[in-house]
Amino acid sequence: MGYPFGHPCDLRQAGAGDTAGCAGLSVLHGKWLVYQFCAATTAARARRSSSSPFGLDPNLPDLACDALALACAARGWSLSQTRILLAAHGSARGPKAAEAAEAFATAMRDRLPGTTLATGYVEEDPRIATTARVFEDTAPARPSLCLPFFAQAGEHVRDDIPDALADAGFGGDTLPVLGALPQVPQLIANALNKALSGPGVTST
Known part of the structure; x- marks a missing residue:
């Protein structure tokens, strides 16, 4: 699944379904991030993620x-x-x-x-x-x-x-x-960019 983030990015859905297939891997500026494209999450998924799930985005x-x-x-x-x-x-x-x-x-x-x-x-x-x-x-x-x-x-x-x-x-x-919603790609891009400055992001 691709999103027009306006910078180098490859978001790939990991799985399928409404909530189970919710994790995505992204490469931004040479760093790996995990984004959960789902309404909610489990504690295990939260530990693997670099950002909050889509459904918990404050915006x-x-x-x-x-x-x-x-x-x-x-x-x-x-x-x-x-x-x-x-x-x-x-x-x-x-x-x-x-x-x-x-x-x-x-x-x-x-x-x-x-x-x-x-x-x-x-x-x-x-x-x-x-x-x-x-x-x-x-x-x-x-x-x-x-x-x-x-x-x-x-x-x-x-x-x-x-x-x-x-x-x-x-x-x-x-x-x-x-x-x-048409604003969602930018919402995800903003969340990933914010996660870049946080802990737990590794360079490739």
Whole structure:
């Protein structure tokens, strides 16, 4: 996978899937870095990484909020009146995935006062369908958007999320994954450049 970083760089995805295939190796200015192109991570991956995972980048909530504002404007909706379902992976094996999603949701709520934003998960409670049903049962006339908290459009995004939303009778729209935002290549470039000045970076 390549990104137009504006300087010599070779980013190669190591693996596949929504969250498992999340590590990338990059060579910048003769140094190796590991970038985790995923929404969340495990402790083992964090120890191998030169930077925080994509989903924990402190600038990502601003990009997501901008994307929501554009999506609402394109539909003629008021963002403050639009409900946001943040669809995330979750995990039955540990809390890290949900913790990352909840931290991201909190950061977005801080930036979107008055907007209803709730999380739903593929692999743990509350499930995506459960949160979507709450939206539909409480105020079905209000507009809703589903924002997938994923870096890549893998099987969960292609199949599991649409199936859950359909099962709940969700009447809103689903946006592309966060990793598809046009500002993401520059976000990654900035994170890698910042990591160059940090410890644990080895020269080739």
